[in-house]
Amino acid sequence: MNLALWIAAALLAAVALTGGISKTFVPREKLAAAHGGGWTADAGTGFVKTLGVLELLAAAGLLLPAAVGVAPVLVPVTAGAWVLLMVGAMITHGRRGETAFVALNLVYLVLALVVAVGRFGPASF
Template identity: 40%
Template structure:
């Protein structure tokens, strides 16, 4: 089961790495054109902050377990992504962006899986 948790962790980290980099490097117009319509409704600083939070979560998901240091950060990072995805689901729901909500639900499920496993049976 530990291998499955690592696989889900790697996939989730890769997806958030891409999403975070996109928010940190693309303009609001480019984000909106890429299907992230919410970005047009919030200040640039908020978009950049969300990208930085996603990048921090990537580091928290992978590095502690990989180096066996401060491993309690892995479930904390997963819990942070849970909160982030709940906010994203609400935001996309209000905007009637149902496809994005589905993506957020899948990411939420992966983060819940990691948090539960790393707090419980598959902790380091």
């Protein structure tokens, strides 16, 4: 169980890192032209960059607290926050009719929910 939760957290951290880097450092206009990034055309630059920074923090929060043994409770808290972020992403993509991205966000949501429940419950640090 512990290994599965580490793998799930690492996968989510990779997703968060990728999304965070792109939203933080790629210009919004370029993101809007990319597949699945059309929503950024309707959002402000500050909002997109803020989401990017939050995703970078999530990438760190899913792994680092447990890896260094400092405040490991932040891992399930971060996973819970990721669940909320994915709900927002699903709503945004759903309004745009992007069902493939809604399904992908649902997969990320379930993975984060598994990490949150697992780390708060039977496999807590």
